[in-house]
Amino acid sequence: MFRMGAYIFERFTGAVMFVCAAIVFLVILQLVTSCRQDFGLAQKPSVQQTPPPAAATASPAGQATAQTPGAPATTTTAAPVVPAGPSPSDIRSQLQEARDQLVESGMHLDDALQAISDWNAEIPPLLKTTAGDNIAAHEDLVESLTKIVNKERTPELTLKDKSQRIAKFRSDLGKRATSSTPTPLTTKEEEEIAELQAIARSADDEWTKALSNARAVKILADARVAPNQQRSLEDEIKLKAAEDRLAELEEQLRQEKARKVQEAEDKREQEKLAAERERERQRLVEKRKEEAEAAAEKKRLEEEALLARARSAEVKAALAPFLHKRGVQPRKAGPGSIGFTATFDEAPMSLSALKGIGALEPTTEGLKWLARVGGNRKLSSPRWGVASQPGNWSEDDKKLLKEAQELLRELGPTLVEAKLLSP
Secondary structure, three states: OHHHHHHHHHHHHHHHHHHHHHHHHHHHHHHHHHHHHHOOOOOOOOOOOOOOOOOEEEOOOOOEEEOOOOOOOOOOOOOOOOOOOOOHHHHHHHHHHHHHHHHHHHHHHHHHHHHHHHHHHHOHHHHHOHHHHHHHOOHHHHHHHHHHHHOOOOOHHHHHHHHHHHHHHHHHHHHHHOOOOOOOOOHHHHHHHHHHHHHHHHHHHHHHHHHHHHHHHHHHHHHHHOOOOOOOHHHHHHHHHHHHHHHHHHHHHHHHHHHHHHHHHHHHHHHHHHHHHHHHHHHHHHHHHHHHHHHHHHHHHHHHHHHHHHOOHHHHHHOHHHHOOEEEEEEEEEOOEEEEEEEEEEEOOEHHHHHHOOOOOOOHHHHHHHHHHHOOOOOOOOOOOOOOOHHHOOHHHHHHHHHHHHHHHHHHHHHHHOOOOEO
16 A cells, blocks of 8 residues: 555656646746736736717708718817806905904004093093193193194094994905805905005004003103102103103104105295296297297298289289180190180189190290290280290290299299189
8 A cells, every 4th residue: 555655656746746837837927927017017908999989960950970980080179268256265265354354443443432532531621630730830741732632633423433334344244254155345345444444543543642642741740740759660660651752752743844844845846846847838838829920920921922923013924925814725735736725714824734734844845835835826915926946946035934934833823822823
């Protein structure tokens, strides 16, 4: 039995070892492949996905059409993104911040109203008390208290109205903040909150300082009644604080007075500069007016001189063929020839007609056309006895033509204005 077991063991030991080695090799290979995939050293097996069916689109006739597989995808332009407004959470934060500002403003108003109450209880009675008499005995203290009392401050009634407005405003904002659909602050509300805050801070500062300054005057007056009296440390501290406060008040009043003086000086300087600028402006206006009037007068005189010259016998004689009234007007009849168009009324020659045929051009050609008109045999007298060709002109003819053309060019509009030429 023992020998049979030994035989079987020897017979199958090699096969068993081979199988075990193969299993170990496969396990190691699987581990290596997995590690390579995890570290990106080998591609992971991919599963080919079936493409989704093409989306149906509505045709103009209402029929659905599917996109052809493989065809390029149709892209559509996305609608512009409209930025969203503030969220309810943001609105509630804004409302809470506004309420906090109103709470702060309300505290300032409460302090200001308390200072006014203390002022009314302490300061007016000084007129009839010993403490007031002590102040009256010292001119500098009377002057200081007078400045304190007369300084303008926000009236108590105004502060009470603002306090009521703040309370109502806070209540309204609280209701809006707890609403399921809170509404944000409007620009007008933001401006009102800022205004209330400024008024409250200013009123608190001015009334608190006024009360402290008035109390300081009273303390100094009481101390001057018995200047050599032994005082406690607390009284000495109060006295020193009162002196410092009045010194600060005097410095503030001095600076304010200097500021007002400077502002008045600046205002006077600005008004002076503005007056100088206005005077300079008026001077320029008058100068331009005078220049315009002088130019108009000069133009008028020149026009009168031109008109007088146009009506002179000398000009009328030089331009007689053109100024004489006839029932025709000149025109070009062809190359180098002049014709005349009959008119219903008799009138002088037309300046525009003379320009149209080139008779006013300052050239030899222009003089030729002028000679063809002014010396044309078809014209009734008066007319020139001048040939139409330059070769036949004498020196007197040239002088006559040039002078006539210069007069027409210079005085043409004036002659039309004087009705000596037709337009």
